[in-house]
Every structure is written in structure tokens, then in C-alpha cells.
Amino acid sequence: MDKVKYVNIDGRDIPVEGEKNLLEVIRKAGIEIPTFCYVSELSTYGACRMCMVEVEGRGLQTSCSTLPEAGLKVKTNTAAVRQIRRVALELILANHERDCTSCVKSTKCKLQDLSRKLGVEQVRFRAVQKPRVVDEANPALVRNPNKCILCGDCVRMCGEVQGVGAIDFAYRGHEVVVQPAFGKNLYQVQCVYCGQCARVCPTGALTPKSETAAVWRALQDPARTVVVQIAPAVRVALGEAFGYQPGEVTTGKIVTALRMMGFSKVFDTCFAADLTVMEEGNEFIRRFKENRALPLFTSCCPAWVKYVEQFCPEMIGNLSTCKSPQQMFGAVAKGLFSREMGIRKEDMVVVSIMPCTAKKFEARRPEFRIDGAAEVDHVITTQELAQMINEHGIQFRDLQPGSLDLPLGFKTGAGVIFGASGGVMEAALRYVYEKVEGRTLESADIREVRGEAGIREAEIILGGQTFRFAVVHSLANARQVIAGIKSGERQYHFVEFMACPAGCINGAGQPVSLDQDYARSRTSGLYGADQMLQLRKVQDNPYLKELYAERLGEVGGERAHHLLHTGYTARRRMKGKSMVIVDGQAAGKLEIRVCVGTSCYLKGSQDILHHLAQYVLVKGLSDQVQVKATFCFEKCDKGPTIKVGDKVIGHCDVNKALAAVEQAVANGAGVTGRP
Amino acid sequence: MPTVMFRKFEKVCAILKKYNNDPGRLITILQEVQEEYRYLPEEVMAFVATSLGLSPAKVFGVASFYAHFALVPKGKYVIRLCDGTACHVKGSDGILQALYRKLGLDEKVPTTPDMLFTVETVACLGACGLAPVMVINEQVYGQMSPEKAVELVEDIRVREGSGNV
Numbered sequence: 094m095d096k097v098k099y100v101n102i103d104g105r106d107i108p109v110e111g112e113k114n115l116l117e118v119i120r121k122a123g124i125e126i127p128t129f130c131y132v133s134e135l136s137t138y139g140a141c142r143m144c145m146v147e148v149e150g151r152g153l154q155t156s157c158s159t160l161p162e163a164g165l166k167v168k169t170n171t172a173a174v175r176q177i178r179r180v181a182l183e184l185i186l187a188n189h190e191r192d193c194t195s196c197v198k199s200t201k202c203k204l205q206d207l208s209r210k211l212g213v214e215q216v217r218f219r220a221v222q223k224p225r226v227v228d229e230a231n232p233a234l235v236r237n238p239n240k241c242i243l244c245g246d247c248v249r250m251c252g253e254v255q256g257v258g259a260i261d262f263a264y265r266g267h268e269v270v271v272q273p274a275f276g277k278n279l280y281q282v283q284c285v286y287c288g289q290c291a292r293v294c295p296t297g298a299l300t301p302k303s304e305t306a307a308v309w310r311a312l313q314d315p316a317r318t319v320v321v322q323i324a325p326a327v328r329v330a331l332g333e334a335f336g337y338q339p340g341e342v343t344t345g346k347i348v349t350a351l352r353m354m355g356f357s358k359v360f361d362t363c364f365a366a367d368l369t370v371m372e373e374g375n376e377f378i379r380r381f382k383e384n385r386a387l388p389l390f391t392s393c394c395p396a397w398v399k400y401v402e403q404f405c406p407e408m409i410g411n412l413s414t415c416k417s418p419q420q421m422f423g424a425v426a427k428g429l430f431s432r433e434m435g436i437r438k439e440d441m442v443v444v445s446i447m448p449c450t451a452k453k454f455e456a457r458r459p460e461f462r463i464d465g466a467a468e469v470d471h472v473i474t475t476q477e478l479a480q481m482i483n484e485h486g487i488q489f490r491d492l493q494p495g496s497l498d499l500p501l502g503f504k505t506g507a508g509v510i511f512g513a514s515g516g517v518m519e520a521a522l523r524y525v526y527e528k529v530e531g532r533t534l535e536s537a538d539i540r541e542v543r544g545e546a547g548i549r550e551a552e553i554i555l556g557g558q559t560f561r562f563a564v565v566h567s568l569a570n571a572r573q574v575i576a577g578i579k580s581g582e583r584q585y586h587f588v589e590f591m592a593c594p595a596g597c598i599n600g601a602g603q604p605v606s607l608d609q610d611y612a613r614s615r616t617s618g619l620y621g622a623d624q625m626l627q628l629r630k631v632q633d634n635p636y637l638k639e640l641y642a643e644r645l646g647e648v649g650g651e652r653a654h655h656l657l658h659t660g661y662t663a664r665r666r667m668k669g670k671s672m673v674i675v676d677g678q679a680a681g682k683l684e685i686r687v688c689v690g691t692s693c694y695l696k697g698s699q700d701i702l703h704h705l706a707q708y709v710l711v712k713g714l715s716d717q718v719q720v721k722a723t724f725c726f727e728k729c730d731k732g733p734t735i736k737v738g739d740k741v742i743g744h745c746d747v748n749k750a751l752a753a754v755e756q757a758v759a760n761g762a763g764v765t766g767r768p
Numbered sequence: 769m770p771t772v773m774f775r776k777f778e779k780v781c782a783i784l785k786k787y788n789n790d791p792g793r794l795i796t797i798l799q800e801v802q803e804e805y806r807y808l809p810e811e812v813m814a815f816v817a818t819s820l821g822l823s824p825a826k827v828f829g830v831a832s833f834y835a836h837f838a839l840v841p842k843g844k845y846v847i848r849l850c851d852g853t854a855c856h857v858k859g860s861d862g863i864l865q866a867l868y869r870k871l872g873l874d875e876k877v878p879t880t881p882d883m884l885f886t887v888e889t890v891a892c893l894g895a896c897g898l899a900p901v902m903v904i905n906e907q908v909y910g911q912m913s914p915e916k917a918v919e920l921v922e923d924i925r926v927r928e929g930s931g932n933v
Contacts, residue, residue, distance in 0.1 A: 252823070252826075257823075258822075258823025258825055258826060259823070259825060260825055261823065261825035261826050261828070261829040262829050262833075263825075263828055263829050263832045263833075264832045264833065265832070265833045265834075272825075273825055274813075274814070274817075274823070274824035274825040274827070274828045275810050275813070275814075275824065275828050282824075282825070283823075667814065667824060669810060669811060669814055670809075670810060670811045671811060672777065672809075672811045672812060672815060673773055674773050674774050674777050675773060675774055676773055689815055689818065690818065691818050691821075694818055694819065699781060702777075703778065703781070706774045706777070707774075710771060710774065715771070720774075722777065722811075722815065724811075724814060724818075
């Protein structure tokens, strides 16, 4: 057996037990080393210089990027260490927009926290950065570069963990800025609004976009009836803002608080999650029997859905057509329940409390409108709810628990675990198993699904057939799984995808924590809540049965389909210019556009473009015709796609393209304005 | 005109192919692409990103980091005036001001509206023995003076004006 290695830290020998760097060993020894750019989930960057320590024989070293070699003698609190940390922090603060009192991140800001802890009392340096524009064109996130300290946590989160790469460093020296490509805003690029960048941002440079003002307005409008739904993950995290342990379930107090704030009905997204399982379970069984459009992909996570639409549009057919629980709730509340409450649906306002920033985007999707109005009017995050409770002055800890309203507040344990990675799959299996096998599950716990790994797979026997499924969280893992499915290397029938690491409980709208134990505690909070319920399978939810019997008709039937299902569209990643290849000048010129977006490019659109342009030049049409290489017609499933005039030609090849141009020209296109 | 655009696009495709669409060769690829367009147009960077499987933000990050890459179109003649220590001491600033005056340019507007000239300063061209030094495209001119610099510009203007475009 290997001898135990020791590192000497401030005179104490500390064993090295597989820590990846010196910093982790020092923290294990009970010394909190300050950091901005070190997030254990991400790669080591070594930029913020806050974690400097003195290593005997080596001088000052960044502990995050020093290997914990045996025999190192480390001092963590010398005069030189304190001095260099202080100066580094002062330099960071010099360029930082220090409007702490009105910053949403105040009291949760790492920069503020470390400035206090390290005793910075003045900033001796002048700012060299000019004020930059705040990016808030999208519904989910606010990006304020003036508060950015360039730690790069967001860049690595977006690139490494999510595989999206919507933001990166640009320019150099004192002009460096973290931004989307070409200085566009987040709305114009491939951002999926998961908000994980905001979760790791140590300052207020990236924050969820607040909607609390609109919610207050609705609550205080006498003409409106405001109903609210609480997502599963909110109940195990909101308490953290009021001194409760992560994972402690505070549903009862949340209900009371919401009633005090003026919500007419307090319902539960878990009810809608039950409903989702019902519809999605049946959708799965149907596809499984018909062996069609498999593997089925879950569609409750709006960041994942946007990811598919942008990055793997050819898999859109695999997505479940079920709306997410949030949207099913909105559809049922406005479409069915408003009548029951005796109010017009125009007078009903539906508010969601979500752990998620992407839900803000989802609620605004044009697909999710009912008679012209949004199914869900406002989405606030767990953080925003905590702020509203504080703003109202409600003493959360002193509240008597209240109970959720019926019927849309009644749920089974299946709906509760939706908030954790693996929960959707487990909830679905509890239903699908009994439905297919025709017998009762002995235990509602399906442990094969649970765990922490980013890609988990298992198989069970279902109706005599081997049924293979996978549970995936974080989008870089999703990308890997999709690639495996495409190559045939991975074969499944059903896959659950969640964009956030560990699932919704770790969403960007939750109280901020980078401690992985928080995620664990919140997860076990949800499974504990599931365990406490008498009913743990959706098929046992009496109110759900009633809803189908009285209103929706058959599960997966026409009425249910109309209200609870949706469709998706291929979505371009970036709004931008086209490349002009042949620039005809004639007034009535024929416009030919060839998509060179990733999907079409991989299917050979470049070759089509080459032949088209050559054809145009050889035939002497260069004045009558304009040929452009463009990015995405949002018809990726039919790629390669070209557009001749107004005519879109899918599944295009060189011959089809040339024929289309020939015909258009023969019909006189482009000739009218010929000089 | 149309053939020029087409030729450039074909060249970009050829460059990408030459480097096997290897994202590790991004800088080399951008250099060669810039030779075609004399700068890096946004849509071309987006196309390069797509072809290499990189995010456009990453490609823009690299392109905007290096002074060598131009993000806005430059003139046909790029005048690089050395402002390193030796050249500075020998009066490079006077040359710069003379060029700015002659061409109606300044630090914020370094390119003439007719896209003929761009004036830039560089930290050192490594030819301090010839200070002050100026480079027009690939051609090096040593021991410059404000008068000589302006004369060179006038010569080019005459040449370009006489139909050699």
C-alpha cells in the first residue's frame, strides 16, 4: 500500500487524500482560502490571484494551480500573502461598478464578502474601464459587464459544463470583456437561458432578470385574480434565504406567505408534473409499441428544449410533445379552471415560482398562448420570491404552515421528485411499469434511476422486452449522449435530460450556492418529501382522475392533446448577416440563399453553393442573381436547405438546386429590372 | 465584382480544407482568411466557426485579442508607422501627425473613406537602425521624415488615380 502523503500547512501535517490541488487540501485543514475564479466543478484557471500562499523554497504560489506534493511546507497567512491578496482585490475593485446598495447581488456577492473579510477599507486605484452597455434584451438574464471581474467562471460554465459557448472573453488588456460573439447581446445568440453562468458569477455581473414589479402590480390590481404555482425544487431551497438548512421543506410556510401577499389560490406545479407523467407516459408507451421516434426525450426543461432546437434540430422528433409542467399548469388553470372559479380567463393572472431562469423564456414562447394571452403571465425565481417576502415584511420563520388549494394543489410523490435529476424518469417509470405490466410495483422507489453521475443508464424488463433508459444532466453530457445515439453507440428507449447540473434543484433561480452538498441536501429533501406522501404514483392522484373524467377525456386524447401538447421548431443560433457570394445589381434580381449553418454545412451545403455560384457565373447570370451564404432558415430537419426567390427547397442537392434556378430564370425572375 | 466575392469564398473553403477543419489551426486559418478580405468580416468569422465546430464567441475572442487581426475593413494601403523607442526619439510622432493631416485621419478614424489608406502605429518593427521606420503593406521605408511620408502617399494617390485600380 502507498504511504500516506502529507503537506505541512501552517505547521500542521495534513494528509493528501486525492485532492486535485493544494487549495483543496488547505480548505480541508479548515483554512478558508479566498477565490473568485476557482469553482470545483470547472477547470482550474488561476486568474484571480486570491488563493496565493507561500510555499517554502518556491515563494508565492497560487494554491489552486499547485499540485499537493508530499513534503510541501505552506504558510497561508504571512505578511506577503496578505499584502498581495489585498492589492489584487483592490485592483479588481478599481474597475468594478461599486453600487452595492442597489445591486441585486448585495449580501450574496463574493466580491463584497471577501472585501469585508480581507479588510479592504479603501481603493487606491482609479478605474480605467469606460462604462459599458448593460445587456438585458432577453427575458431571463441581465448581463452587466461593469460589474464583471473577469474570473471567467461563466465562460467555463457555459463552455465546459453546458457545451454552449454563448459567451467568451474578447479583446485584450484593459479592454477585455466577457460577451457573446461580435458584441451581440444574449438574445441574439445561442444562449439557452439556463443561467448557470449567473449561478457561478461571484458578483452581480450576471443575474436572473427580476419580474417582481409586474407581480406586485397584478396582485394589487382589483380587477385581476392571481393564482400561483410552486415548482417542486422551490420548496427545498427557499428556506435557505431565511436561515433554514438546504433541503428543508418549507411548503406550508410558503403557502401562508403567498396568501398573505394576496394570491387568490396557491397551487402546486407538482400537480401539473403528475399530469405531465400521465401524458408523457402514454406517449412513451405508444411510441414503444409502435417502435417509432425513439428514444423519447423528456421536454420539461426549457433550456434543454432550446438546446435541441438550436444544436440538434434533427432530433426534434424525439422530444416529447408534452408541454412542461409549468405550461400544462397554465393551460389547465386558464383553459379549464378559470371557469370553475367563476372568472374570465382574461382576468386571471398565472404566476409561477421556479428555480429556473429559462422558464421565463419558456413562458414567453409563442406556442404557449391561449386565445392570444400567455398561459403563464409571470415567472419569478426562488430568489425573487424570497425578496418579495422580505419586501412585504413577512416574518417567514414565524409563519404557521398553510395547505395548498385544491384541486391543482394536490400531488403525488411522483410530481415532487421532478425537481431532481432522475426524478422525471422515476416518476414516469412508476406509471409506465404498472400500465404495461398490469400489476402493482412493490416499491415506488426505483433506485436504478438515482445517483449523481452526469450520464446514468440502466435497463429493466418491460412487457417482456428489454427497456433501456438514461438520465442525463448538464448540456455537455447531453451533447455526448446525442452523439452516441446518432452513431448508434448508445441505444435507449427513453432519456431524461436536464440542463442544470443535478437538475432543477440546482437551477440558477435558487439561492446561490456553489457547495455541492447543498445540491445533495436539496435532492434528498425532495426524495424525503416523496417518501412522506401516501400517494406516490400519478395514476393514484384522485384529482387527476377527476380532471380526465370530467374535463380532458381520454389520456392522450384529442382534448388533452389540444391543451397539453405542443411542437418545436428548429431555431437559428445567431442573428447575423449573410455572406454575399454573387452580388447581382439588377433591380428585380433573383435571390438565392444557401444555408451554411452547422446542420446544413455538415450535409454538404457548401458543395451546393460552389456549384450554384459557378453555374450563375458560367451562364452569365451574375447581374440578375444574388447568391448568399446564410445561417439557418430554421428548417434544419430538412437540410440542406436553399431558398430560390421565395421558394424553400429542402433535402437539396446540386441537381435540385440548379434545376430550381434554371426554372426560376426561365420564368423570368431577375430579368425585369435588367439594365 | 461578383467573381471577386465568389473567388474569396472559394478561397476560404480551400483554406479550411487545407487545414483539415482543425480548430487547433484557428489562428493560421484566420490569418489566411484575412489575407483574402483584408479584414475579418463577422459573417466570415461565423462561417469559420461553424466549419471548425467552435463557438463564434471563441473565434471572435481570438480575433479580437490579436492586434494583427482587423475587425473592420482596412484600406488598400496599410501604413504602419513605428512608434518604438528609437523611432519615437527620432520624431515618429511628427510623421504620424503629418500623415493624419494629409489624409484627414485620426486615432479613431484610421481609414480614408475611399478605402485607399489606413494609418496605424506599431510598437517596434525591429529595424531601429533605420529609425524612424514606416511600412506600407509589405514595403519598408527607413529614415523617414514628415515630408517623405507625405510624398509617398501622394505618389500612391497619383498611381491609383491614373486608372490602375
